[in-house]
Amino acid sequence: MKPVKVENLSMSFGVGEAAVKVLPDVSFDVAAGECFGLVGESGSGKSTILLCVAMLLSTWGGRISIGGQPVRDMSVMERCRNLQMVFQDPYGSLHPRQSVRTALSEPIRIHKLGDMDDRMAQAMTDVGLPVSFLDRFPHQLSGGQRQRVAIARALILEPHVLLLDEPTSALDVSVQAEILNLLQRLREEKGFTYLMVSHDLAVVDHMCDRFAVMQHGVVTEVLGRDAILGGTATHPYARQLIEASLAYENAM
């Protein structure tokens, strides 16, 4: 699996004087096989980073590389084999009129991988869904099942890096537990590198080895998991976020 390196990433929306700089200068490294978290309040630019890494936004400056290779220089085909993304809302990210089979078979066909049925069956098994679900449409699935399909779709091209944008925040706690377990198991089995955005520090603590705290587009601090309870954060905003999350969790 491959590491991810983000160097001096900058991004603004709009042009000229009306331009809004959402990411002034962001740098961080994610080791191969690591789960790296991005936390921060809404509007802090954490999802924007994922969109830049995935080249869904392309007007950024700086350098993003996967396994030493800049994502900008990759062809679309190559990029899709390197990284895949799972979005927040499984109700919005699956095409309502395409069956699971269509959603999963399309990438295989485009990339001319062959063994279509085997690959689809494998992906479904990997995410814990029965193979018979291939013929279902999104409206015939629950929220958790939809998110599993979205993950299966991300797995089907055997990427190295998975970009997870709040993969469980639209789900109930009980379903969130299932999806987090699934993501954890997949990482252990296949050694994916995860870049995970979340606003929930408990989820980040459960999943990630290290995480970056973001505010107004700036990475204020990169912390290890033990910094949450250890109180070793130094930046005022990072401390505030950790304190608020702890206070929220442990009854007052």
Next chain:
Amino acid sequence: METPILEVEDLSIHYRGAPQPAVRNVSFTLGRERLGIVGESGSGKSTVGRALLKLLPTADITAKRLQFGETDLLNATEKQMLDIRGNRMSMILQDPKFSLNPIRRCGEQIAEAYLTHFRCSKREAKERALAMLEAVQIRDPHLVYNRYPHEVSGGMGQRIMIAMMLLAEPRLVIADEPTSALDVTVRLEVLKILDDLVREKGIGLIMISHDLNLVRNFCDRVLIMYAGRVVETLNAAELDRAQHPYTRGLLAAQPRIGGNRQPLPVLDRRPEWSQPMEGTA
């Protein structure tokens, strides 16, 4: 014991055209306290809140008793309900981005709540609204009064919503996921403001939420709903001692800071949970 604010007995709600009722035989009594209703999406918790305000034109509501103070909600006319809504019973919704009118200034919307229910001059209503903005700890009420909803942050929007809903000093406030759209750092602040006002004015509060942590900290009593039924009623402080496997499952499925990172226990849903239970309060 003082007379309860709200008495609900055997409330069932059936959306027309749906094969099964969304809510079945829910009973509870509410005094001057904070009651939490917790459950997963689809458990019927929000439907209960809306039924109390009779905001469900497409559903059939049946109950043995639905008494709010002197008013029998079950037989109340729409005219009576108009007088109750926002005056004696009000509701705080999830996301201020969608629940405030985007093309009117925040302050005017708050003042409108007062003008609708009390005979007074516009000037008096404005003064009331400004005082209320101050009560929800907005530092510069005059500035915020003249802003449009898109010009305020989520936390401030929700405080404006609270100001609007508490302005008429209702006896009962229903808060439907009041903070799930907010960032953790402002969530506690907003909850604290709501909590202080509710206690100070002696208002009954029904807090509808999917978040067990939230109701544990901000409620006195908790109803846990599953598939349209109340499966368990607990004192919030005793949530850890829950008996029902569903409640215990929900508590265990929550990742915790400093947890052991073992796979989280997942809920093993039993068909008997959606059957009526023996001995529920």
